[in-house]
Amino acid sequence: MKSTIILIISVFLTLSFSHSINAQESKNQIVTDTLVVSGICxxxxxxxxxxxxxxGVKKVSWSAETQTLIVVYRTDKVTIEEIAKSINEAGHDNGLFLxxxxxxxxxxxxxxxxxxDPH
Ligand SMILES: [Cu+2]
Known part of the structure; x- marks a missing residue:
């Protein structure tokens, strides 16, 4: 009985410990940034x-109204500059590069x- 309780406690401690490490890692690695991106429709x-x-990019959302892209990405995998350059490749000026x-x-x-351009 006593050993069962000790086992449960140690499992619980291990779980809560690893959970806090994961939380800290994801907090450090995943960021939400905004970037002004020109576009129309x-x-x-x-x-x-x-x-x-x-x-490395988890989530993106661009609004024509605000001309702003909200981007969630992993800082250990990709930089905002790389994302901005990829947007340039598609033909869109942004706050970092034209x-x-x-x-x-x-x-x-x-x-x-x-x-x-007339439109
Ligand atoms: Cu368009």
């Missing part, structure tokens, strides 16, 4: 979110968000 939203969803003309030209004509 639902097609842009899909393109931006797909481009942002690279390895697209090259070549990258921007790939956009569908209705998605040309720069002021110089």
């Amino acid at each position: 639902d097609m842009c939203k899909e393109r931006i979110e797909n481009a942002a969803l690279i390895q 697209c090259t003309d070549e990258q921007y030209e790939k956009l569908h004509s209705c998605c040309r968000y720069r002021d110089s």
Whole structure:
């Protein structure tokens, strides 16, 4: 009986200990960031979110209204700069980097968000 209680207590202590380590790890590694990303429509939203969803990125959500991408990612796997560059590849300027003309030209004509483009 006594040994059963000790076993239960030690299992409990082990579980709570490992749980706190996991919580600390995920707290350090997973962050939520926001990035301003230019775009117009639902097609842009899909393109931006797909481009942002690279390895190490957990969750993305872009709003046309706020021109802001909310991104949840693992800091040990990916950097916000890498995510921003992937968004450039898809043709969207963002708060960190602007697209090259070549990258921007790939956009569908209705998605040309720069002021110089009539739409
Ligand atoms: Cu669009």
